[in-house]
Amino acid sequence: MAGEDPLISGMAGRYASALFELARDAKSTDAVKADLDRFDALIAESPDLNRLVRSPVFGVDEQLKALSAILDKAGIGGLAANFLRVITTNRRLFAVRDMVRAYRALVARHKGEVAAQVTVAEKLSDQNLEALKGVLKNVTGGKDIDLDVKIDPAIIGGLVVKVGSRMIDSSLRTKLNAIKFAMKEAR
Structure with missing residues (x-):
């Protein structure tokens, strides 16, 4: 195992x-x-x-x-x-x-759950947490989700979600860095 x-x-x-x-x-x-x-x-x-x-x-x-x-x-x-x-x-x-x-x-594996790590800039409301669990449950084919939520103000906004080996980074910090990189390339 x-x-x-x-x-x-x-x-x-x-x-x-x-x-x-x-x-x-x-x-x-x-x-x-x-x-x-x-x-x-x-x-x-x-x-x-x-x-x-x-x-x-x-x-x-x-x-x-x-x-x-x-x-x-x-x-x-x-x-x-x-x-x-x-x-x-x-x-x-x-x-x-x-x-x-x-x-x-x-x-999580023993219970048939999928562990997901979520990083947010500030604490999520219960309503937003449940909505996120619902979306992740759909993405994982209906498996129960065990959320591990971390708060990191450095991401500025948005969230970073990691489920298994898949990672979705929709943080504002990453988007700003992408714009900064694109502007450097345009010079």
Whole structure:
């Protein structure tokens, strides 16, 4: 299963696959996914936590101590917390975001869903989110969509949608760059 998808390959894919098998056996794939999503969101929101996760300067003991405090405060326990502690002990915490992404893909595949990553300039309303899910469901042949929405003001406007290996970039930044390039060519 891990060899089929480039997203679920390499070291992060192996860890994610092992976690998925454990979670599936324990019938807790959704609970683990929710905990990992919460941890991933904490990393995205906190530059300090991102530095703790990615920097090789911190030792295992320091990372474990900080991680335990964060997990307790965030209410993350069980299999997800044990997994995060194991990857910390194995000096693999730097790849946790890739592992979370691979785990999401495994859960989506298991449920028959298609994972879609969407980048927008500002938060989408519930109505726009549902409309986007509807469009993506039509494009994917009626499969359920698991949306991973990221907010990036740098794209200025529009959105970037990635479903599998297909990417649609209708961001204003890309359109402005295309105009700028065309103007340079016209000289």
